Ligand SMILES: NC(=[NH2+])NCCC[C@H](N)C(=O)O
């Protein structure tokens with residue numbers, strides 16, 4: 001990324017996850033020095049945007065997917081904010097919240113870019129639909145929404161937003177996939193580098209390949225980083241931890257390589273849950289990892 005201005009958008013919303021706590025993620029990550037870190041890397045940082053669930057929105061109980069209306073309301077507002085932020089020439093850095101909010105980021109971005117690549121770093125693929133979701137949790141369907149595979153469409157969130165193209169979409173770090181998600185990955189045309197590929201090829205090769213795919217012919221590349229991609233030993237403060245994840249250095253190297261590449265145009269960092277954290281380890285890690293994405297180096 002060029003040295004320019006970053007606009008942090010906090011989204012204290014956690015109803016898309018199966019357990020409470022991720023709504024406290026943005027404040028916690030801010031508290032551990034995010035703004036200072038980004039400023040020290042030479043950016044102008046704006047941090048006054050915050051997207052809150054409007055009063056009076058409540059989904060009917062008893063439907064399979066939980067809190068659909070709340071997720072759509074927050075995503076709609078986030079989409080608008082992200083759209084305005086890119087239009088004004090700032091890099092949107094969205095702090096979740098649970099991963100359902102990525103629907104909002106994607107909707108806002110897909111109105112702006114005509115052909116966007118997406119890199120989804122996650123233990124999960126978030127490719128369930130309303131039909132296949134085993135949990136009813138909205139954070140498990142957000143990538144499916146982005147790709148136009150769900151009943152919910154991006155254009156319902158931001159008018160005029162078109163779905164992502166699967167050929168420019170890459171998942172990195174997957175290791176907990178539901179049966180129907182596996183079928184979706186095989187059929188829908190995106191690329192998925194699971195932990196198996198990372199073990200075999202090495203993280204550098206995987207990330208380089210991911211950047212090539214997401215960057216091929218695209219006019220913007222969005223990174224959606226779910227902190228549960230990192231091994232729970234390093235990132236215990238998250239709602240759906242899965243062992244066997246990215247090591248501390250693999251996570252940093254992933255973001256350092258993206259930073260060197262210089263073509264990431266927006267990012268989400270989601271699923272930090274301070275209620276489940278140990279000594280704020282996960283919030284502090286998130287700050288460090290965002291630093292690596294924006295140019296922080298060991299030497
Ligand atoms: N963003 C996340 N942490 N997603 C976890 C999803 C877990 C599971 N696949 C589900 O659909 O419920």
Ligand SMILES: [Mn+2]
Nearest residue numbers: 099122126226
């Ligand atoms: Mn996720």
Ligand SMILES: [Mn+2]
Nearest residue numbers: 123124226228
């Ligand atoms: Mn996840």
